[in-house]
Amino acid sequence: MATRCSDRTDIPVRRGGGCAFCGAKMSLQPIVDAVHLIHGPMICLGHSWDSRPTASSGSRLHRTNFTTSLTEMDIALGGERKLAGAIDSAVDRHDPAAVFVYQTCVPAMIGDDLAAICRAAAGRVGRPVVPVDLSGLNGGKDHGTRAAGDVLLDHVIGTREPERLTDTDIILIGEYNVAGELGHIRALLAELGLRVLASIPGDGRYAAIAGSHRARAAITFCSRAFDGLAEAMRDRYGIPFIHGSFYGSANISATLRGIAALLVERGAPSDLSARTEALIRREEARIESSLAPIRQRLRGKRALLGTGGVKSWSLVAALQQIGLDVVGTSVTKSSTDECRRAAGLAGADRLTAGLDFDRLGLGGIDVVLSGGIHRLKAIRAGAAWVEVNHERRLALTGYDGTLRLAAAIEAAITHPLAAGSTDRPPWERTDREQKADRIGTEAKAG
Known part of the structure; x- marks a missing residue:
């Protein structure tokens, strides 16, 4: 399977996975003490915290969904007044540190002036109201992710001074x-x-x-x-x-x-x-000392990594430390530098564009590490599966993170249901096969 590494580009590129608004919302929503208000129809609320959960050590405001929920009447008459009211209401009810307002395709097409509305609202509510003017018309998800940094540079970073500073x-x-x-x-x-x-x-x-x-x-x-x-x-x-x-x-x-x-x-x-x-x-x-016994049990097991970005190479190093043979790592969302690092660790011939279904279908893969979208394919191919994308509940960072990852992989590989995951369901098995199964079960019980 051919590899694809992505250099930075100033040209908006649309790739699978969402639009520029989706990328910007995903990038800024982890700011936990702000209101994240979507100016658009209800359908755009699908790009919410629930689709990409991130944790907080304090405020949980970032988990609350806010939208102007534009209707056909708003499209005909304009949504600016509705947006201004939504900002005032959100600040009055939740007292956030700031409000990020996300433009979507519909108000962008009818000409709602997001910057002017946010500027006026900031004066009324007495706190920053940041326009995120990155609708789906601007390009793909990668463009929105990168441009979110420009939003912070233009509107947030450098606008306040820290209370204290240290040399570290x-x-x-x-x-x-x-x-x-x-x-x-x-x-x-x-x-x-x-x-x-x-x-x-x-x-x-x-x-x-x-x-x-x-x-x-x-x-x-x-x-x-x-x-x-x-x-x-x-x-x-x-x-x-x-x-x-x-x-x-x-x-x-x-x-x-x-x-x-x-x-x-x-x-x-x-x-x-x-x-x-x-x-x-x-x-x-x-x-x-803690990893040695687990490595002894996992040594030589074959792993297929179906993620991307920084994990395309950094998780390879963690898996090799555990003793696994990484037979493929996806570099679909990786930069050229990340591809180079992945090739240095796993080998250039093991870089793949997405999860390598061809290699998975050949069998012999012990564990697949990816997002939930690949779970059933991994199980049907007879491989164990471990979640390593943003839906996971397992923290993988820190020295102990490698131990947690090793324990999760061992638990998945040795799970009692894993051995029978490729068996045909009972309704597809012949009477003779089912009778043989019963005889075998009775023999073991006896």
Whole structure:
């Protein structure tokens, strides 16, 4: 199967998975203390928190759906007055830190002036009202994801000053806090004395993001998430950054070393690098002792990875640490750099465009790691299945994340129902086959 790696482009490109509005909503909704108001018909409410859940350590306002629910009459008469009323009502009832207003195709076509409405509303309600003018007419989901970073740069970042600053303040870009993973990252960084000034967007707070221009350094996690935001903040505010990952011990250790070195260069305590090495030695030794017996049981099992982006290479490293043979990894949503990293770990001949159904159909795959859309195909092919996309409830970040992943894979492979997953259903089996099954069952019972 041919591979496809995506370079950054300024030309809106439509790909499967949604429109520009969908990409922008997905990227900004993890900001938890803001109202996210969709200006459009009810159908656009499908792009809500429920379709891409992200966790919060505080406010749950981001989980509430807000929409102007435009009707045919609104299309005929214009939806601007309805939008203004919706903003006022949301602020009055929920007292958010800010309001993000998302343009959709219908009001864009009838000419509703989103920027003017938001500007007037901000004066009335006394807090930021941010126009996200990225309707589906602008392009595909990838374009919306990238342009969401431009919205933050133009309307949010740099508009407030942090209450206090330290020499070890960093920002995280492209971390979505799926399954509460940000908490594990924060704990590791805090042990080194590093403070996360802002997380963009996962578990994000509006005020923290507004003051994120004062950070000393940044870690960016996914080349497709907020594509270009790290570069723009470096150019505009002088914040250096590294590409990192908190999946798999080797990647975590490299990320910690990289951010420590960057901070020391910018005036952090000189012993930070030594303390980082001490933490890495301790954690790698601890995880290795816990992982050894599981690796012994899983060694040589064949895994097929059907995800993309940063996970196309970082999860490969984690799976190899567990002892699995990664026979294929999808790079459909991966940048050129992510493809290069995946090829270096798994081999160029094992990069695939999406889940490799041909290889899965040949059999011999022990476990498939992907999103829920591939679950039935994996089970029908006789493979175990583990959720690793945004619907998952399992946190995979941090050194312990590799242990949790290994335990989940072992549980899936050894599940008592897995062995019979490829059997034909009873109504498709002949009388002779069913009789043989009964005799075998009775013999085992006897």
